Amino acid sequence: MWKLARFAASSNNLARSRRFSAAIPGPCIVHKRGADILHDPWFNKDTGFPLTERDRLGLRGLLPPRVISFEQQYDRFMNSFRSLENNTQGQPDKVVSLAKWRILNRLHDRNETLYYRVLIDNIKEFAPIIYTPTVGLVCQNYSGLFRRPRGMYFSAKDKGEMMSMIYNWPAHEVDMIVLTDGSRILGLGDLGVQGIGIPIGKLDVYVAAAGINPQRILPVMLDVGTNNQKLLEDRLYLGLRQPRLEGEEYLSIVDEFMEAVHARWPKAIVQFEDFQMKWAFETLERYHKRFCMFNDDIQGTAGVALAGLLGTVRAQGRPLTDFVNQKIVVVGAGSAGLGVLKMAIQAVARISGCSELAAKSQFYLIDKDGLVTTERNNLDPAAAPFAKNPRDIEGLTEGASIIEVVKKVKPHSLLGLSGVGGIFNEEVLKAMRESVSTKPAIFAMSNPTMNAECTAIDAFNHAGENIVFASGSPFENVDLGNGKVGHVNQANNMYLFPGIGLGTLLSGAHLITDGMLQAASECLASYMAEEDILKGILYPSVNSIRDVTAEVGAAVLRAAVEEELAEGHGDVGPKELSHMSKDETVEYVRRNMWYPVYSPLVHEK
Numbered sequence: 001m002w003k004l005a006r007f008a009a010s011s012n013n014l015a016r017s018r019r020f021s022a023a024i025p026g027p028c029i030v031h032k033r034g035a036d037i038l039h040d041p042w043f044n045k046d047t048g049f050p051l052t053e054r055d056r057l058g059l060r061g062l063l064p065p066r067v068i069s070f071e072q073q074y075d076r077f078m079n080s081f082r083s084l085e086n087n088t089q090g091q092p093d094k095v096v097s098l099a100k101w102r103i104l105n106r107l108h109d110r111n112e113t114l115y116y117r118v119l120i121d122n123i124k125e126f127a128p129i130i131y132t133p134t135v136g137l138v139c140q141n142y143s144g145l146f147r148r149p150r151g152m153y154f155s156a157k158d159k160g161e162m163m164s165m166i167y168n169w170p171a172h173e174v175d176m177i178v179l180t181d182g183s184r185i186l187g188l189g190d191l192g193v194q195g196i197g198i199p200i201g202k203l204d205v206y207v208a209a210a211g212i213n214p215q216r217i218l219p220v221m222l223d224v225g226t227n228n229q230k231l232l233e234d235r236l237y238l239g240l241r242q243p244r245l246e247g248e249e250y251l252s253i254v255d256e257f258m259e260a261v262h263a264r265w266p267k268a269i270v271q272f273e274d275f276q277m278k279w280a281f282e283t284l285e286r287y288h289k290r291f292c293m294f295n296d297d298i299q300g301t302a303g304v305a306l307a308g309l310l311g312t313v314r315a316q317g318r319p320l321t322d323f324v325n326q327k328i329v330v331v332g333a334g335s336a337g338l339g340v341l342k343m344a345i346q347a348v349a350r351i352s353g354c355s356e357l358a359a360k361s362q363f364y365l366i367d368k369d370g371l372v373t374t375e376r377n378n379l380d381p382a383a384a385p386f387a388k389n390p391r392d393i394e395g396l397t398e399g400a401s402i403i404e405v406v407k408k409v410k411p412h413s414l415l416g417l418s419g420v421g422g423i424f425n426e427e428v429l430k431a432m433r434e435s436v437s438t439k440p441a442i443f444a445m446s447n448p449t450m451n452a453e454c455t456a457i458d459a460f461n462h463a464g465e466n467i468v469f470a471s472g473s474p475f476e477n478v479d480l481g482n483g484k485v486g487h488v489n490q491a492n493n494m495y496l497f498p499g500i501g502l503g504t505l506l507s508g509a510h511l512i513t514d515g516m517l518q519a520a521s522e523c524l525a526s527y528m529a530e531e532d533i534l535k536g537i538l539y540p541s542v543n544s545i546r547d548v549t550a551e552v553g554a555a556v557l558r559a560a561v562e563e564e565l566a567e568g569h570g571d572v573g574p575k576e577l578s579h580m581s582k583d584e585t586v587e588y589v590r591r592n593m594w595y596p597v598y599s600p601l602v603h604e605k
């Protein structure tokens, strides 16, 4: 039976109503017959093919005779998943996580419709498996886990061939591409070709959260070698066994790929993901005015962090304008940390009307060598705009440690994007008790879980029960005793990138501007109701990710319209988009989300 309880469990009204109304989905044209269909996860329905369809498609006799409904298939999968949970009880976390990933991945490989349905309906439970933290483990073990390819691989050996290779991808249309070169996978460093797990995981989130049609997504690995010695020596390693290309050689590969994508799918959006910092900034600068692209680690993360930082101001019971007085320490001067600083400083300048130069005074940046100041030898040009002038930091010097900075500054917020697990140690967390804020904020945003700057339990134990806590990978809420709960927020760019992608796609804009990204962040910042914010709940539950994405997507689309970048999508032109009210835009975005149901398959030669 299709249990009513499952309907009730979903917080997504749209998904709920669609489940009921999805009785007559439109037909889907298929150019294959017989066993070829069963082996194609886009079309395969396993035992769910109705008898008439089995006749039409040459499937009669290739399946057991009984037709099993989609709902029964769903229940069957979930039962297997629960059995696996029972059978792996007591085994090491890694073993259990990989076993869960494997069972989901097998379904993904076999039947995409069912896979995405279980993913959407159980997103809070399954996101940590297909996304962070387990995706990190999957990347680390990818060469051993590899069974069949997913996505495309462009390597340094393909130079000169990409324009034709791109046509090897079987889908005629592609809306969303997530691209990595594997050089900085989460906080796990250079994982070379094994980093393909990240584009796959991010695109699964796109399908689940934004309803991007899975037939129109493309995960891509750009394999330019690896500097990971262990991988180079691993005989099972599946990537190029050579050091990473550098300089112009590297850029020429990325250029060629971008040109090839643009030639075949001029409207496709390319999300750059997990590039090491120098290439993250360089490629963003190089392409953002030429192609429809963004860098999720720099720009998506910035928007989510800014929304959280604004939330912490509201959590203190203060007006948003008080953001200009908040002292914020950012630990990690990489793509993510610098992206956050840039966007937060712009927000301060906007709110206060002061210059960006003046807006910088309340921010402190720390990297592996400590507090970043203008006195630093070989100061990284990317970090230079955020370096403190020694005159402005009385009592602190170049290279001051986290604990020294926290003790001296007594920040409202301490934000970690360093990739270093545990660096918000007991001493640092205890020092946050002296924060000038009534609700000090601790954001341990590094992924996966073991790379988080601190755990949720340590944060509440050492920094006090009145803190606001967020982490990049999920932690359980903390039981503070006497019925009190320390709420754990997930400050992850997954709250924004799906809406940035979908809003851009539906707007038909050929670029993604700062204005569109700012609209996304502001939308997320205003999403939560006051009463939740006051409890320290800064972000919505992952269960409502489709609702969040509809709002964020609409905000991005409307910003594109305002900037006169919207060219429309499908039958809906720019004029119609510009006439939509805010609510109508949200509804329009919702209506365009793909939802997994079995469509009748119609064979065409």
Ligand SMILES: NC(=O)C1=CN([C@@H]2O[C@H](COP(=O)(O)OP(=O)(O)OC[C@H]3O[C@@H](n4cnc5c(N)ncnc54)[C@H](O)[C@@H]3O)[C@@H](O)[C@H]2O)C=CC1
Pocket (backbone or CB within 6 Å): 184, 185, 186, 187, 188, 276, 277, 296, 297, 301, 304, 331, 332, 333, 334, 335, 336, 337, 366, 367, 368, 369, 370, 416, 417, 418, 419, 420, 423, 445, 446, 447, 448, 451, 471, 472, 473, 491, 492, 493, 494
């Ligand atoms: N929660 C989220 O949505 C996101 C989280 N992240 C996470 O942020 C982390 C960093 O990502 P990126 O900025 O792209 O990496 P990155 O490699 O560009 O930068 C890392 C920075 O951390 C600094 N660092 C290293 N050791 C340190 C130490 N002991 N103390 C202080 N700083 C130290 C480095 O100097 C560097 O500035 C990763 O773990 C990643 O998973 C990144 C993007 C989004």
Ligand SMILES: CC(=O)C(=O)O
Pocket (backbone or CB within 6 Å): 132, 185, 186, 187, 274, 296, 297, 446, 447, 472, 492, 493, 494
């Ligand atoms: C979440 C993400 O994009 C990262 O950790 O790199």
Ligand SMILES: [Mg+2]
Pocket (backbone or CB within 6 Å): 186, 273, 274, 296, 297
């Ligand atoms: Mg990333």
